[in-house]
Amino acid sequence: MARAAETSTTYMPRALLVAAIVLIVARVAVWAATGQPDSPSQVSSIRWTALEDFKEKEAATRGKLVLYKFCAAWSDPCERLESEVLINHKVSDLANSDFMPVSVTDRLREDGKNTEQTADLQKRYHVFAFPTLVIADASGNTKGMLVGCSSSLATYRFLARAAQTNR
Amino acid sequence: MNNGILKFTLLSACLDKIKLSYIILLGFVVPIGMKLVTYMHGAEESQTFEMLTGKVGVAFILTGLCLGLAGGGSGSQTGKGSEYLPLILTRPITRAEYIITKWATFTLVGGVLAAVQNLIVALIGVAFGEVLSPYVVAGLMLERFLDAAIISAALTLALVAQHWLFQVFAIGAFYVWMMAQTMPPVSVAGPSGVGVDAVALEGTHLMLTLSRLVGELILPTISVYDAANAPNFPYLAIVSYVSTIVIYLVAAIAVINRREFFYGTSG
Amino acid sequence: MQSQIQALSHATAPEPTKCIVVQDLVKSYKRGRVRALLGLSLDIYEGEIFGLIGPNGAGKSTLMGCLLGLLKPDSGSISILGMPPGFLPTRRITGYAPERPDFEGWMTARQFLEYHHMLSGRDRLSRDQEIDALLMRVALPSNVWHRRISTYSRGMLQRLNIAQMLLGQPRLLLLDEPTLGLDPLGVVQVRKVLMGLRETGVTAIINSHQLDEIERLCDRVAFIRDGKICSVQHLNKDREEEYTLKVRWNRDRASDNVADAVAEAAGAAGVCLKELTLSSASFTLAQESAHALLRELISRGVMIEEAVPERTRLEQLFEMGGQNE
Numbered sequence: 118m119a120r121a122a123e124t125s126t127t128y129m130p131r132a133l134l135v136a137a138i139v140l141i142v143a144r145v146a147v148w149a150a151t152g153q154p155d156s157p158s159q160v161s162s163i164r165w166t167a168l169e170d171f172k173e174k175e176a177a178t179r180g181k182l183v184l185y186k187f188c189a190a191w192s193d194p195c196e197r198l199e200s201e202v203l204i205n206h207k208v209s210d211l212a213n214s215d216f217m218p219v220s221v222t223d224r225l226r227e228d229g230k231n232t233e234q235t236a237d238l239q240k241r242y243h244v245f246a247f248p249t250l251v252i253a254d255a256s257g258n259t260k261g262m263l264v265g266c267s268s269s270l271a272t273y274r275f276l277a278r279a280a281q282t283n284r
Numbered sequence: 285m286n287n288g289i290l291k292f293t294l295l296s297a298c299l300d301k302i303k304l305s306y307i308i309l310l311g312f313v314v315p316i317g318m319k320l321v322t323y324m325h326g327a328e329e330s331q332t333f334e335m336l337t338g339k340v341g342v343a344f345i346l347t348g349l350c351l352g353l354a355g356g357g358s359g360s361q362t363g364k365g366s367e368y369l370p371l372i373l374t375r376p377i378t379r380a381e382y383i384i385t386k387w388a389t390f391t392l393v394g395g396v397l398a399a400v401q402n403l404i405v406a407l408i409g410v411a412f413g414e415v416l417s418p419y420v421v422a423g424l425m426l427e428r429f430l431d432a433a434i435i436s437a438a439l440t441l442a443l444v445a446q447h448w449l450f451q452v453f454a455i456g457a458f459y460v461w462m463m464a465q466t467m468p469p470v471s472v473a474g475p476s477g478v479g480v481d482a483v484a485l486e487g488t489h490l491m492l493t494l495s496r497l498v499g500e501l502i503l504p505t506i507s508v509y510d511a512a513n514a515p516n517f518p519y520l521a522i523v524s525y526v527s528t529i530v531i532y533l534v535a536a537i538a539v540i541n542r543r544e545f546f547y548g549t550s551g
Numbered sequence: 552m553q554s555q556i557q558a559l560s561h562a563t564a565p566e567p568t569k570c571i572v573v574q575d576l577v578k579s580y581k582r583g584r585v586r587a588l589l590g591l592s593l594d595i596y597e598g599e600i601f602g603l604i605g606p607n608g609a610g611k612s613t614l615m616g617c618l619l620g621l622l623k624p625d626s627g628s629i630s631i632l633g634m635p636p637g638f639l640p641t642r643r644i645t646g647y648a649p650e651r652p653d654f655e656g657w658m659t660a661r662q663f664l665e666y667h668h669m670l671s672g673r674d675r676l677s678r679d680q681e682i683d684a685l686l687m688r689v690a691l692p693s694n695v696w697h698r699r700i701s702t703y704s705r706g707m708l709q710r711l712n713i714a715q716m717l718l719g720q721p722r723l724l725l726l727d728e729p730t731l732g733l734d735p736l737g738v739v740q741v742r743k744v745l746m747g748l749r750e751t752g753v754t755a756i757i758n759s760h761q762l763d764e765i766e767r768l769c770d771r772v773a774f775i776r777d778g779k780i781c782s783v784q785h786l787n788k789d790r791e792e793e794y795t796l797k798v799r800w801n802r803d804r805a806s807d808n809v810a811d812a813v814a815e816a817a818g819a820a821g822v823c824l825k826e827l828t829l830s831s832a833s834f835t836l837a838q839e840s841a842h843a844l845l846r847e848l849i850s851r852g853v854m855i856e857e858a859v860p861e862r863t864r865l866e867q868l869f870e871m872g873g874q875n876e
Binding site: 300301 | 619621622640652657672715
Binding site: 125126127128129130133134136137140141143144147148151189191192193194195197201202204205206207223225239244245246247248264265266267268269270271274277278281 | 334373376377378379380384413414415416420423424467468469470471472473474507509510513514515519520523524526527530531533534537538541542
């Protein structure tokens with residue numbers, strides 16, 4: 118019977134069918150096992166400076182570009198950025214070596230308003246979504262903007278291009 | 285795998301003038317032109333460029349190849365009005381063999397074209413001083429093949445499953461996936477609370493989240509660089525990817541096995 | 552003694568082998584709303600050329616589809632040389648020429664046949680030879696073998712269609728309107744191909760509305776209507792076939808005793824005069840008698856303007872709805 122079925126033009130390859138079933142089960146199992154991480158398993162090694170502690174003159178002195186990270190605590194893409202992209206050592210090494218990383222946290226939802234400094238920066242760089250990475254020179258001119266949680270490679274290339282033009 | 289289907293699907297991609305023009309234009313001229321202009325004028329790479337050299341670009345190339353999927357090459361006739369696929373299926377080949385060979389050929393053609401495009405674009409970047417390691421470029425090229433494999437599987441299923449409901453779903457799902465590709469995961473800034481603005485914001489947020497979820501469900505692609513550099517082995521990404529391809533292929537074979545071809549006078 | 556010999560020869564004469572056995576085939580569409588075949592049964596023997604005729608929507612194409620494994624019957628059975636239609640070995644011995652084949656315009660004839668040759672799993676080494684032989688057999692001019700199919704005429708496409716059907720030396724051929732769109736030369740070519748195949752024991756089923764071709768080519772013909780076989784006719788070529796010939800002459804130039812002349816001519820030629828008017832007459836005659844009749848009429852001063860067969864036998868069958876005469 119099996120041999121007869123195999124000579125039929127409408128034969129369904131058994132191996133493929135079994136693979137499909139096994140993989141569906143595996144997919145569900147792996148999804149259930151991994152779930153959503155409560156916190157990143159590793160912490161990014163980027164040395165972020167809080168906005169209130171940041172001095173633009175310092176960036177000018179060091180000849181570095183400023184890397185602003187606009188985020189919000191309630192934003193899942195921001196969490197993904199931290200846990201999947203910024204922990205990439207190439208990204209973090211480049212961010213630390215060629216930029217002054219500054220973290221800008223939006224508090225509009227939690228506190229009803231942001232600090233004046235935060236609001237000004239968001240307005241200056243037309244930030245409409247989180248996460249947004251903005252590269253600016255010491256004078257505050259925009260050198261690059263990356264909206265959303267892109268891949269590690271896209272983020273690295275974004276930083277590398279800006280760093281290269283600054284050298 | 286059937287060598288005849290493989291050979292003539294490849295030939296169709298090379299010898300059909302319309303397909304060739306479409307692939308050259310959208311697959312090479314536009315993205316390479318954009319890359320050159322970007323570097324020559326010091327502009328930033330646009331989102332359109334990112335799409336055309338990424339997964340969306342692969343999808344465009346494959347859609348052009350697959351549409352009119354018959355023959356040695358491209359069309360899949362319904363069996364009504366003209367009889368190409370029925371003629372093929374009266375040959376001593378299993379329908380599974382037909383589907384798998386078509387899928388493999390589309391993957392090969394789409395993957396090679398997109399990988400070559402990525403290579404050219406990378407070389408242009410390097411020529412203009414961009415620092416890209418061979419490891420990164422190889423990863424990009426491999427990623428294009430992986431994209432081609434899953435998109436080909438989805439397109440193959442969409443082309444043989446002729447029921448209008450499924451076609452509507454497939455087209456809708458494709459556009460949702462493309463929407464998810466146009467923008468990476470993002471949260472819209474703004475206050476929460478009541479009011480039209482808040483509703484609009486939440487609606488946008490929901491739309492973006494849904495499009496990403498649907499995209500990950502129907503076309504879970506793999507970012508090779510991210511996967512290779514992830515701190516934990518990306519089990520879920522890989523299992524999702526492989527399982528989706530296999531499910532699409534099994535579904536396509538099941539659909540075409542059940543499909544009947546009538547070409548006489550109806551009613 | 553003679554009767555004993557005859558009895559012996561009948562006893563030892565091999566029974567013709569059944570190529571196709573169809574039993575109680577039922578097929579419907581649209582969840583039973585359209586009933587195409589209603590318990591159709593049919594036996595087709597090896598080496599015979601079998602015709603399928605019937606009005607549109609009778610179920611001929613559905614039957615062909617079931618024989619090709621393209622349609623799945625609701626019930627009943629089909630056996631092709633002991634195998635189901637949907638089996639790979641069955642597909643290997645079957646050739647099919649669809650009514651409306653679709654060709655990839657960018658292919659050449661050679662490429663198209665090469666493609667189907669590869670699909671058939673044929674030996675690569677003999678490919679070129681087989682393809683050349685097939686193209687010559689269907690009389691496709693050699694100067695077009697390397698031209699794109701998109702430039703072909705309807706007749707060339709049909710020749711190519713026949714050629715792909717013959718790939719792999721099939722034992723069973725299914726042809727759907729094989730002479731449609733062909734010029735007279737092409738029709739003769741197809742006829743030659745099929746008659747040649749008959750001698751090698753190939754079985755062919757022809758679905759066609761060209762009743763004169765069916766009558767010429769087929770050994771038997773089934774009339775299908777409303778999903779059932781109404782009758783199966785033997786088209787015995789050995790027996791002289793009778794048909795009706797209508798002869799018309801110029802009434803103004805005819806003599807006064809033209810009626811007598813026509814009747815005399817019929818008698819002299821050994822044909823039956825069916826109908827006589829002032830300007831025409833209908834005769835029932837065998838194929839070979841037409842020449843004699845016309846000669847007799849002309850010799851008696853009848854100025855013939857036209858002589859055409861009125862209807863073929865199958866046309867009569869068609870008009871009677873497939874009922875036996």
